Each structure stands twice: as C-alpha cells, then as structure tokens.
Amino acid sequence: MTVRVLVAKPGLDGHDRGAKVVAQALSAAGCEVVYTGLRQTAAQIARAARDEAVDVVGLSILSGSHLEHCRRVIEALRAAGLEVPVLAGGCIPARDVATLEEAGVARVFPTGSSLAAIADYVRGLGRAA
Amino acid sequence: MSKPDKPLRPAVLESGIEVKPVYGPADLAESGGAQGVGAPGEFPFTRGIHRHMYRARPFTMRQYSGFGTATETRERFRYLIANGNTGLNVAFDLPTQIGLDSDDPLAEGEVGRVGMAVDTLADLEEAFDGIDLDAITVSMTINGSAAILLAMYAAMARKRGYDLRSLRGTLQNDILKEFVARGTWIFPVEPSVRLVGDTVIYCAQELPRYSPVSVCGYHIREAGANPVQEMAYAFAIAGAYIDHVVGRGLDIDEFAARLSFNFDIHGNLFEQVAKFRAGRRLWAKLVEGRGSTKPESQHLRMIAGGGGGGLTREQPENNIVRGAYYALISALSGTQTMALCSYDEAYTIPTEKAAKISLRTMQILIEEMGLCDTVDPLGGSWYVESLTNDLERRIVAEMAKLGDGIVGAIAEGRIQATVARQAFEHERALQEGRIRKVGVNCFTEAEEEPDVQFHVHDGAAARRQVERLAAVRARRDGAAVERALGRVAAEAERPVRGRETLMPAIIEAVSAYASVGEITAVLRRAWGTFKEPVAL
Numbered sequence: 001m002t003v004r005v006l007v008a009k010p011g012l013d014g015h016d017r018g019a020k021v022v023a024q025a026l027s028a029a030g031c032e033v034v035y036t037g038l039r040q041t042a043a044q045i046a047r048a049a050r051d052e053a054v055d056v057v058g059l060s061i062l063s064g065s066h067l068e069h070c071r072r073v074i075e076a077l078r079a080a081g082l083e084v085p086v087l088a089g090g091c092i093p094a095r096d097v098a099t100l101e102e103a104g105v106a107r108v109f110p111t112g113s114s115l116a117a118i119a120d121y122v123r124g125l126g127r128a129a
Numbered sequence: 130m131s132k133p134d135k136p137l138r139p140a141v142l143e144s145g146i147e148v149k150p151v152y153g154p155a156d157l158a159e160s161g162g163a164q165g166v167g168a169p170g171e172f173p174f175t176r177g178i179h180r181h182m183y184r185a186r187p188f189t190m191r192q193y194s195g196f197g198t199a200t201e202t203r204e205r206f207r208y209l210i211a212n213g214n215t216g217l218n219v220a221f222d223l224p225t226q227i228g229l230d231s232d233d234p235l236a237e238g239e240v241g242r243v244g245m246a247v248d249t250l251a252d253l254e255e256a257f258d259g260i261d262l263d264a265i266t267v268s269m270t271i272n273g274s275a276a277i278l279l280a281m282y283a284a285m286a287r288k289r290g291y292d293l294r295s296l297r298g299t300l301q302n303d304i305l306k307e308f309v310a311r312g313t314w315i316f317p318v319e320p321s322v323r324l325v326g327d328t329v330i331y332c333a334q335e336l337p338r339y340s341p342v343s344v345c346g347y348h349i350r351e352a353g354a355n356p357v358q359e360m361a362y363a364f365a366i367a368g369a370y371i372d373h374v375v376g377r378g379l380d381i382d383e384f385a386a387r388l389s390f391n392f393d394i395h396g397n398l399f400e401q402v403a404k405f406r407a408g409r410r411l412w413a414k415l416v417e418g419r420g421s422t423k424p425e426s427q428h429l430r431m432i433a434g435g436g437g438g439g440l441t442r443e444q445p446e447n448n449i450v451r452g453a454y455y456a457l458i459s460a461l462s463g464t465q466t467m468a469l470c471s472y473d474e475a476y477t478i479p480t481e482k483a484a485k486i487s488l489r490t491m492q493i494l495i496e497e498m499g500l501c502d503t504v505d506p507l508g509g510s511w512y513v514e515s516l517t518n519d520l521e522r523r524i525v526a527e528m529a530k531l532g533d534g535i536v537g538a539i540a541e542g543r544i545q546a547t548v549a550r551q552a553f554e555h556e557r558a559l560q561e562g563r564i565r566k567v568g569v570n571c572f573t574e575a576e577e578e579p580d581v582q583f584h585v586h587d588g589a590a591a592r593r594q595v596e597r598l599a600a601v602r603a604r605r606d607g608a609a610v611e612r613a614l615g616r617v618a619a620e621a622e623r624p625v626r627g628r629e630t631l632m633p634a635i636i637e638a639v640s641a642y643a644s645v646g647e648i649t650a651v652l653r654r655a656w657g658t659f660k661e662p663v664a665l
Contacts, residue, residue: 011223011238011239012223012224012226012227012229012235012236012239013223013243013312014223014307014310014311014312014313015311015312016312016352017310017351017352017353017549017552020549020552020553020665021549021552021553021556023665024549024550024553024665025553025556025557027665033665035663035665036663037661037663038312038661039227039235039312041235063223063239063242063243064242064243065238065239065242068237068238069238091475110442111442111475112441112442112443112569114560115556115557115560116560
C-alpha cells in the first residue's frame with residue numbers, strides 16, 4: 001500500500017529547504033506526498049490531513065518553537081478525530097526529543113537525519129496500518 | 130624511464146567547471162586572458178571597488194544579533210560595540226518580519242524568539258537608547274515589513290535630532306528573494322516590488338547615505354542554488370528593482386550607488402574568490418549597460434561572511450575552523466562587510482561566546498594575518514583569473530536563461546522549484562558520500578549530546594512585550610493613529626505615481642505609535658496576500 005504523507009510547515013518560520021528535501025525524498029521512495037507550504041496553523045494542518053486522507057503528518061520546524069507547534073498540531077488532529085502519527089524534523093536539540101515524544105510525537109528526525117532512514121520509517125508506518 | 134601517469138581523480142566545482150591539475154599562462158589565455166581585469170578602484174572593478182581597499186580601511190565587522198525584547202537587544206548591542214564591532218546587524222523576530230503584532234494569536238510562541246520583537250516605535254527607541262546613530266552603521270535584517278522599520282528608524286533619528294542626510298546603514302529589504310528562500314513575504318509580488326521601490330526612492334530623496342536594499346544571493350544559495358545561480362539570480366533581482374525605479378522616473382545614477390549585496394561563502398575557496406571577482410566585474414558592466422555613468426553606481430558593494438549551510442551539526446567545534454576559512458575567503462575577495470556565522474548556528478541562535486569567537490576570528494585576520502596590507506592578493510594567479518573568466522561567462526549564461534523574467538519566474542515558483550530540486554540532489558550526494566563533508570560522511574565519530582550551550586528562549590520576555598504593546602496603545606493618541614492609518618490606506622489604494630512614495634504616510638503612522646501589525650493590516654487590505662506556489 002502507498003503511504004500518503006503530509007509535509008507541513010507550522011508557525012511563521014520560512015526555512016523550507018529541509019521540508020522540501022524530505023518531501024522529495026519521500027516521493028522518490030514511493031510515497032504520495034502533499035506539501036502544505038509555509039505558515040500553516042494547527043487547524044489548517046489538521047484540515048489538510050483530513051482532506052488529503054494522509055497516513056502520517058511530518059512537521060518541519062527550525063525556529064526553536066517545536067514544542068509549542070507539535071503540541072498544537074497533535075491537539076488539532078485529535079480534535080478532528082484523526083489518529084495519524086506525527087513526525088517532527090528540523091533544528092531540534094537532542095534534549096527536547098523525550099519531551100516531544102511525551103507530547104505524542106511518534107519520532108523526531110533532527111537536522112542531518114538520513115533520508116533513507118526517514119523513508120524507511122514512513123514506509124514502515126504504511127505496512128503497520 | 131618514467132612510469133605512465135596514474136589517472137588523476139576528477140575535480141569539478143559546484144559551478145560545473147572542471148579544474149585542471151596545473152594552470153599556466155596558456156590556460157589563462159585560453160579562458161580569455163587577463164586584459165579585462167583592470168586596476169582596483171577602476172572600471173570594471175574586478176580587483177576591488179576602491180584603489181587601496183583594506184589598506185585604507187579594513188572591512189566592517191558586523192555580527193547578526195537581537196533577541197527577546199528591545200531591552201535585551203540593547204544589552205547585546207552594547208556588548209558587541211564594547212568588543213569592537215563597527216556595525217550592528219539587527220535580527221527581528223518572525224512576527225515583526227511578517228507584519229504581526231506580538232499580541233496576534235499567530236505570533237504565540239514566536240515573540241522574541243529568533244530576534245527582537247518590534248511592535249511600535251517605542252521598541253526601537255528603547256533598543257537604540259544611548260547608542261550614537263552617527264557613530265555606528267545599523268543594518269536591519271527585515272524584508273516584508275522593511276518599509277515600516279525604515280520609517281521607524283527615520284522617525285526615531287529625527288526625534289533624537291539627527292540629520293537624516295547623514296544617517297548610514299542598510300535595510301535588507303530584498304523581498305524577491307524572500308519568495309525564493311527565507312519566506313517572510315507578506316503581499317503579492319507586484320505590490321511587494323513597489324514597496325521596495327518606495328523605500329529606494331525615499332532614501333534617494335531623504336537619506337542619501339543609507340542603503341535601502343541589500344540584494345541577497347546568500348539565502349538563495351542557502352536554499353540550494355550553486356554559486357553561479359547565486360550571482361545570476363541576485364543580479365536579475367537587482368535588475369528588476371532598478372528597472373522598477375527607473376520606470377518611476379529616476380535616473381539610475383540617482384540611486385544605484387546605494388544598492389548593496391549580501392552573498393554566501395561556503396564550498397571551494399578558489400571558486401568563491403573567483404565568484405566575487407567575476408561578480409564585481411559583471412555587475413559593473415550590467416549597470417553601465419543600463420545607462421549609468423557614475424562609477425559608484427557600478428560598484429558591487431557587499432556583505433559576505435560564512436554561510437550557515439556550510440556548517441555541520443556534527444563535531445560543532447569544526448565550525449570554528451570553517452568560519453575562519455570563510456572569513457579568509459571573504460577578505461581575499463575584497464568584501465566591504467563581514468558577518469561570520471557562529472559555530473553553534475546549526476543548533477541555536479549564537480550564544481555570546483560563539484558570537485565573540487566569530488568576531489575575534491575576523492580581528493585575527495586583520496591584526497595578525499596581513500589580509501589588509503595589499504589589494505586582491507590572488508589577482509594575477511593563472512588559476513584564479515581563469516576561474517574568474519569562466520565564472521563570469523557562466524553567470525551571464527544563467528541570466529540569459531531567465532530572459533527578462535525573474536519576477537514572473539518567482540511569482541510562478543519556477544526558481545523555487547529549481548533550487549529545491551538541487552537541494553535534494555545535494556543532500557542525496559552528501560548522504561551517499563559523493564560530496565565529502567568532514568564529520569558528516571568522513572572522519573565521523575560516535576557523538577552524544579554535543580557540547581554546545583543553547584540560547585534559551587525567555588517566555589516571560591514575550592509576555593512583557595505583549596504588556597508593553599498594550600501600554601503603548603493605552604497612552605498614544607488614538608485619533609492620530611486612525612488618521613495616519615487612513616492616510617496609508619488611501620495612498621496604498623491609489624495607482625503608483627512616479628516618485629511619490631508611501632514613506633511619508635508610513636512615517637506619520639509610526640510617529641503616532643501605530644504598530645507594525647496595524648500598518649501591515651491596512652496594506653494587506655489594499656493589496657492582498659501572496660499565494661505561495663507549493664508544487665515541488
């Protein structure tokens with residue numbers, strides 16, 4: 001089964017090189033990727049996740065506001081009745097990983113993560129579902 | 130008997146140029162010779178825009194800084210000045226950069242995070258309190274809301290009794306590159322360019338020593354462009370601004386001398402030096418070709434420091450060494466201003482310690498390494514002159530691909546798509562080890578939590594900023610604010626008329642303590658919002 005992924009940029013940060021690289025890597029790995037573009041609110045991301053019927057949501061955050069944004073998006077997804085795993089990528093220090101996981105982030109891929117590892121993980125989510 | 134030569138490994142630059150194992154006079158002749166080099170300070174300025182360059186005055190050192198509230202930013206400014214910085218480079222938080230007030234729901238969690246929060250003139254007044262505006266040049270990294278921040282800076286200077294005609298500084302204000310990279314756009318492409326035009330015209334009339342635009346190849350390269358595209362896109366964008374302003378009735382020599390550039394440094398040392406030399410020569414010809422007769426208009430004035438894109442998260446101390454090489458490249462390239470990336474930038478906003486190491490790196494170059502003794506020390510090298518010729522040709526060819534259409538190509542997302550595709554290819558090459566990066570795919574080490582100190586975001590400072598804004602709103606003259614905002618709205622809705630600009634209306638608004646968010650909202654109602662093309 002083909003995994004459908006939403007790659008989203010929450011918040012105001014405009015650095016989208018990483019989000020676009022990961023989106024292309026996932027496409028190349030056979031996933032169907034929807035990229036939201038910049039400055040998405042949690043509500044917009046949840047709506048896109050529902051409308052596009054995605055299996056997983058990947059958030060790219062480089063401004064340092066990852067804790068706030070991940071919490072808000074997870075809340076919005078739950079409020080929309082969506083049980084899709086949420087991944088976080090970007091400029092995320094190792095010491096915040098546990099906090100993000102407690103907040104419900106399935107997996108954190110900080111700057112420098114292997115594209116192959118991200119693709120494998122995402123495809124694995126498809127098999128699990 | 131000599132053995133047959135072992136085949137040599139290939140050496141290909143990011144620009145696609147194949148490097149020969151040896152360069153001599155014949156190779157230089159083949160690439161076009163050295164006739165086009167000229168003398169420093171003379172057209173076409175290949176060797177530098179001034180005759181004596183750093184021998185007369187070393188490069189300006191300007192570190193990027195600013196975070197939290199105006200009070201904290203002022204403390205950092207004073208620290209930098211006390212340590213020998215000769216210019217300030219102000220960072221603003223994201224809400225300020227995209228025209229939102231600190232109490233906007235969309236600003237939650239972002240206030241004061243990546244730079245200083247500015248809502249009203251009161252914030253700028255506090256940040257620069259006690260700093261002599263004539264003694265220092267202030268560069269503001271602001272784009273979408275640049276016209277408002279320029280209005281605030283001018284209003285503050287006027288209130289403090291400065292002559293606007295003597296003020297020096299730089300506004301980044303390159304909105305076209307924000308659509309390609311960095312992303313702090315607000316309005317659609319056309320009114321965005323008009324607003325840049327307004328600031329250029331206003332500065333030409335009122336702040337003749339101020340640089341209203343710093344055209345940034347830097348961010349486009351950071352987003353994935355190669356060195357040739359970095360220069361080609363920057364020149365095409367600068368050309369679009371020039372054409373717009375000339376179209377409004379100014380002579381190119383009334384304003385072109387105040388345009389400046391911001392470029393990236395990472396990658397091959399010689400390719401970067403040649404890129405700047407070629408760029409300087411080509412820009413002079415391009416401006417002359419547009420009818421300029423004033424040499425200053427033809428100068429490629431630039432800030433160039435290390436690019437964050439060259440730094441690594443792995444073995445972060447290696448970034449101190451990389452930063453030193455980037456500074457060396459910058460000095461060998463004859464840049465006017467240097468702003469080095471700091472070794473912890475792959476993780477966080479630079480800490481005080483990291484910012485100081487960057488500053489000291491530049492000072493060591495000046496004081497110990499002899500970089501300021503003589504102009505363009507690599508000039509005349511068969512290799513560097515050959516590369517300079519080759520790169521100039523490639524930049525011209527890349528610009529030819531664009532035709533006259535950089536603005537359309539950006540509005541439709543075509544440049545963005547090209548750059549994103551290259552970023553992906555680059556990342557793949559890096560991960561597959563085809564591009565070597567120390568600590569990343571060779572000479573790697575098992576690393577635990579890296580030993581860098583993090584810049585800590587202060588949530589309490591964000592709350593204080595929201596309170597400050599409420600207090601300013603409570604004590605300002607509400608009727609004056611309404612009147613001024615009404616004038617901005619009326620003028621923004623009118624068709625663009627020649628040399629008339631929105632700046633006087635915006636200055637009236639900020640002087641009445643109208644906020645960044647309020648003024649932006651008025652302009653957004655008149656012009657709408659940019660719709661981002663997201664196709665990859």
